Amino acid sequence: TQLLEQSPQFLSIQEGENLTVYCNSSSVFSSLQWYRQEPGEGPVLLVTVVTGGEVKKLKRLTFQFGDARKDSSLHITAAQPGDTGLYLCAGEGGSNYQLIWGAGTKLIIKP
């Protein structure tokens, strides 16, 4: 059974601080996606990484896919209150294109 462990589960920091969220697995994924969900809405895709070692940047957000395609990280620089939300990672693998989801990281940025 494929598992994707996401940490931390909850993070509350002050505006301007940096943070990193991790998703780790013993399984290899063909791609890994990061989503952000705001209250009352469905998750929205932030980025997809497909190549081992790949790094993608989205303004103050930096996403990295591990060399072995088993883990990924999301780093936010100078967090802002607008970054508040639930961050979810999802790894794609297996013959049936199944998505394996992390448990999510609830992020609160205090002004």
Next chain:
Amino acid sequence: KAGVTQTPRYLIKTRGQQVTLSCSPISGHRSVSWYQQTPGQGLQFLFEYFSETQRNKGNFPGRFSGRQFSNSRSEMNVSTLELGDSALYLCASRSAGFGNTIYFGEGSWLTVV
């Protein structure tokens, strides 16, 4: 193009009843997945349908079922509702192939009393 549409948006049911939720995927998307999300929690995968066939299934009891029609629209049904079934039920669609974006609807909020 229109997004993923879920109906109803909110509903209240009594314990023991059954409920049917509907999802219209983005045009051209043949994969529809259903998720359960309780407040503050991550997504619990229910099942995925592709071209009218269940392709993947999560670890939920048989009270949870679904189906997909030839136009890719999907329904999920929960029978003999329990208080613990109260949750946000999210539908998502995506096109075929690896690495494709999954698009979520706004969800159906189910409250069981």
